[in-house]
Amino acid sequence: MQRKRQALILLCLCVLGLAPGCWDSRELNELAITVGLGLDKSGDNVKVTTQIVNPGEVASKQGNQGNRMPFTTISSTEQTVIEALRKQTIILPRAVFTSHLRILVIGEELARDGILKVMDGLSRNREMRSDFYIIVARDAEAEDILATLTPMERISAYKMFKTLEMSAEEWAPTVDVEMDQLLHDLANPLKDTVLAGMVIEGNKEVGSEAHNLDRSKPFTSLVFSGLALFRDDKLVDWLNSQESKGYNYIMNNVDTTAGHLACPDGDGFIAMEVTHAKSSINGSVDQEGEPFIDLSFQLEENVGEAQCEMDLSDTASLERLERVATRQLEEIVRQTIAKAQRNKADIFGFGERIEDAAPREWLRLKDDWRERFAKLKVNIEVDLKVRRIGTTINPLSDRKE
Amino acid sequence: MLDKGRIGLHQLTVLAILFTVGSSVLIAPSSLAYEAREDAWIAALLALVVGLLAVGLYNGLARLFPSATLVGMARLSLGRWLGGAVSWLYLGYFFMLSALVLRNIGDFMTTQVLPKTPIQFIHIFFLLVVVAGIRNGLEPFARAAEIFLPWVMLFFVTMVVLLPPEFHIENLQPVLGYGIKPVLRGTISLFSTPYTEVVLFLMIIPLVRKRDRSGKALLTGVLIGGLMLAIIALLSILVLGADLATKQAFPSYSLAKKISIGDFLERLEVVMAGIWFITIYFKLGLCFYASTMILGELTGASDVKPFYLPLGLSLLALSIVIYPNFAYFVTFASRVDFLYSLPFALGFPLLFWIGWLIRGRLG
Secondary structure (H helix, E strand, O other): OHHHHHHHHHHHHHHHHHOOOOOOOOOHHHEEEEEEEEEEEEOOEEEEEEEEEOHHHHHOOOOOOOOOOOEEEEEEEEOOHHHHHHHHHHOOOOEEEOOOOOEEEEEHHHHHHOOHHHHHHHHHOOOOOOOOEEEEEOOOOHHHHHHOOOOOOOOHHHHHHHHHHHHHHHOOOOOOOEHHHHHHHHHOOOOOEEEEEEEEEOOHHHHOOHHHHOOOOOOOEEEEEEEEEEEOOEEEEEEOHHHHHHHHHHOOOOOOEEEEEEOOOOOOEEEEEEEEEEEEEEEEEOOOOOEEEEEEEEEEEEEEEEOOOOOOOOHHHHHHHHHHHHHHHHHHHHHHHHHHHHOOOOOOOHHHHHHHHOHHHHHHHHHHHHHHHHOOEEEEEEEEEEEEOOOOOOOOOOOOO | OOOOOOEOHHHHHHHHHHHHHOOHHHHHHHHHHHHHHHHHHHHHHHHHHHHHHHHHHHHHHHHHOOOOOHHHHHHHHHOHHHHHHHHHHHHHHHHHHHHHHHHHHHHHHHHHHOOOOOHHHHHHHHHHHHHHHHOOOHHHHHHHHHHHHHHHHHHHHHHHHHOHHHOOHHHHOOOOOOOOHHHHHHHHHHHHOOHHHHHHHHHOHHHEOOHHHHHHHHHHHHHHHHHHHHHHHHHHHHHHHHHHHHHOOOHHHHHHHOOEEOOOEEOOHHHHHHHHHHHHHHHHHHHHHHHHHHHHHHHOOOOOHHHHHHHHHHHHHHHHHOOOOHHHHHHHHHHHHHHHHHHHHHHHHHHHHHHHHHHHHHO
């Protein structure tokens, strides 16, 4: 009898455990896997655009069956980001799931207005991870960027993610900023930030239609272009591709890249492949209490392409190339710093370096840091070596009999 | 002695490690970074030193009152009534601590992992396992701790080994740039949790078999646990930086999210959460055990088993009402906890010592 009762109680407990169901169970077919997220200004509200993977289309091995799209973009407008995300369920049969987010696009108008407000909701969100990149839609709305169909990678958010990763590695003028880094910069009132910019080349209406991909050269494409320069949380200016490269040289982000120099004599250009680039930033304060920055660069380059007559087998001409390249690097770096100083935006974190070196002085300096940054003295030191000249010795144009 | 079980020196060390790491591994880096900024790890090491001094005090007490628990010590040194009153206060202290620890895991789960699950159910299921583990006394509990410690260490080492690609050495600068004051404030915040709570081991030491060497075993345990906390603080600063570590509610969880090796070894955070599931389990178990043992000794019961159900149910209720929201807990942990814990960690133990001296003089 006793045993029976015990068994009964145990059974009741088991049923009790099952009866309420699983509060947090979420089946795969209830989720709208969101890989791209766009934020735009819409009056006083924020327009949130999600790029959602169409599950059947991506999984099918046969590729594009019929004319269905690989992803869908949905927009909704609300006062806050979180509301807008939830509101999308009035359009979608599934709930937006953002853990697999690859890219966050911020519309230029919103960026100029300030992004601090909209970022809070995202950093507080439990579903959101921090391993996606953040970019700015240049002269465009984030919505249009996310709606554009792209070749090679069918999901355009993946395309943007990979393009950014690849171009940051091979071609210096882009930056891959992740959520954590952006939050880190936003949290510090005296450190400003940059984000990669993206433009739509071609007609944006066509870009979202299936026939955008009907020819080998798409009508509309997404292209990274320049860096958005933020002061505090507001976009104030754009760095062009030279300055973007300068920014990456300063920040030690350059892995490999290529650049050109004018030929020392005659027309044409010489392309230099940068194989190794390293920079270091040191801040300090001089005797008068004025802060200054020492920038030093170490580069190794190869000759990649020589369009002019030049004896590359001669050490002297390589040394001449080194001098030209050094001067050019200095110029690019100066130009970049000048632009940041004009905008009073410490995108390099020079303030942090001075704080590292002289924390007590920093307490005095930080009150009018923006003004000081605009006039900050920066010493540049370049150690540049041209090492190799590729698989041929003298240029093809060197056609002496 | 109420508990007939006995534990070995090694088991005492294991329990001390798990207790020290406890819930602090989840919460401490945030408040450390808030106070000490880049020097959070220095503050953690300082707190460890202070904590070890406190452990020295408890070891001294344990030698003065051989085979007496906290209740016994209080009664022997302060007399039956005053000692009894102090013991009741300790009961409240440990019971509140149990509720706070239980709520920590509930808050973590509902914020990060299971947002729609009612917090009560997380508490119920967690506490059920704790009571099941502790109801047969300390001895089987300590054996379980021995089985689980290697897993904690495995996860911990995994985290330490996989994170270096995310390190930013410059986050550590400036070292001691703003003087020692902020570091000391950080030290205080870490000292109040978990080091003041180590006083709980005065309930455990009487059960150790070779009591003459228990001091060293306890010291080793707290030392290892404290070093793990300091390493977590260091990792948080290196990976997240002082700003983000301050802003995160659970920095070590965000830390685990950052692990990404070659695009395939990632999203390990819930595996990493295994560390604190285990450590919090043992911390909660010890707190709950201490509460029931004190109650048993105070009421002169011959067996504590009847206490588990009523105490467990009260703990469930208390853990829900103990603080109304997360902001309240943050304020408590950073401002109130130190002053609140100080009498229990240092005040009363010193009083016991003085009481013992006076009694020695008189009798």
